Amino acid sequence: MYEFQYHKIESVDDAARLFNASEEARYLAGGMTLLPTMKQRLASPDVLIDLGGIASLSGIEKHDNTIVIGAMTTHAEVAASALVQRSIPALSELASVIGDPQVRNKGTLGGSIANSDPAADYPAAVLGLNAQIQTNKRVLSADEFFIDMFETALEEDELVINVSFPVPAAAAYKKFPNPASGYAIVGVFIANTTEGIRVAITGAGGCVFRSIDMEKALSNEFTSESIKDIKTDADALNEDIHASAEYRAHLIGVMAQRAVESL
Numbered sequence: 001m002y003e004f005q006y007h008k009i010e011s012v013d014d015a016a017r018l019f020n021a022s023e024e025a026r027y028l029a030g031g032m033t034l035l036p037t038m039k040q041r042l043a044s045p046d047v048l049i050d051l052g053g054i055a056s057l058s059g060i061e062k063h064d065n066t067i068v069i070g071a072m073t074t075h076a077e078v079a080a081s082a083l084v085q086r087s088i089p090a091l092s093e094l095a096s097v098i099g100d101p102q103v104r105n106k107g108t109l110g111g112s113i114a115n116s117d118p119a120a121d122y123p124a125a126v127l128g129l130n131a132q133i134q135t136n137k138r139v140l141s142a143d144e145f146f147i148d149m150f151e152t153a154l155e156e157d158e159l160v161i162n163v164s165f166p167v168p169a170a171a172a173y174k175k176f177p178n179p180a181s182g183y184a185i186v187g188v189f190i191a192n193t194t195e196g197i198r199v200a201i202t203g204a205g206g207c208v209f210r211s212i213d214m215e216k217a218l219s220n221e222f223t224s225e226s227i228k229d230i231k232t233d234a235d236a237l238n239e240d241i242h243a244s245a246e247y248r249a250h251l252i253g254v255m256a257q258r259a260v261e262s263l
């Protein structure tokens, strides 16, 4: 490691003020991605602003028909929450299959979506449920939040405060995990929301995306049969040592059908 300043602050205002007073600051959540990135010298912030002391960033509440989860809430807390289990069981199940117990005890919802890793699980639920992302500056819809690989609509100093998940009539998440890390080689989240059926796919492309073809087919007839012939173009998909683009395209169909069947 090289030298940097570490600040643990207690308010969102202090976080933003400190960020803007520094040359190259970074917010620190659980450090699950940021610290390894710094160790590999892929990021070299001069100031780390630890969000762990801001109490208002953690916790899970229900407001009307929406579950609001603070950005610093860990995956383990979401998985164990009776409120989430009752209201959106697919979300608690998704959180329970992220990484391993160490990752789930340190990793946070805010860190996961701010990072927009193409293989992360949470973006599928955020987009599938059309959640709203509250930042220290504005409210962003899931449709406008995820832009590309490791790229979101967040400005450099913008802080995720919480995410509001509308409770769906029904939802399911199925993923084909990387056996080493648990990250999604492909994960599909399907939800029956007040705005209709939404299908969000993670792991396969630059960032999470929707399958409009599957949404239309499932809106006409909610059966796995109705989507079995829908193919995703492999040209736009990721290819790496874990899976070819063609294999990912195939997995999208399989995971989507499994999600529908589980509903």
Ligand SMILES: Cc1cc2nc3c(=O)[nH]c(=O)nc-3n(C[C@H](O)[C@H](O)[C@H](O)COP(=O)(O)OP(=O)(O)OC[C@H]3O[C@@H](n4cnc5c(N)ncnc54)[C@H](O)[C@@H]3O)c2cc1C
Residues within 6 Å of the ligand: 026, 027, 028, 029, 030, 031, 032, 033, 034, 035, 051, 071, 072, 075, 097, 098, 099, 100, 103, 104, 106, 107, 108, 109, 110, 111, 112, 114, 115, 119, 120, 121, 122, 158, 159, 160, 161, 181, 182, 183, 184
């Ligand atoms: C071994 C391993 C296995 C994993 N497996 C999975 C998996 O199966 N599925 C999965 O989805 N994920 C997986 N992850 C990722 C993990 O779950 C974390 O969500 C991810 O690493 C982010 O970590 P963090 O919350 O600690 O954020 P950090 O690492 O602290 O921060 C990540 C980035 O987000 C920014 N940030 C953090 N919080 C905020 C905020 N509130 N507002 C704005 N910016 C913010 C930081 O500045 C930084 O740029 C895995 C990670 C590891 C190390």
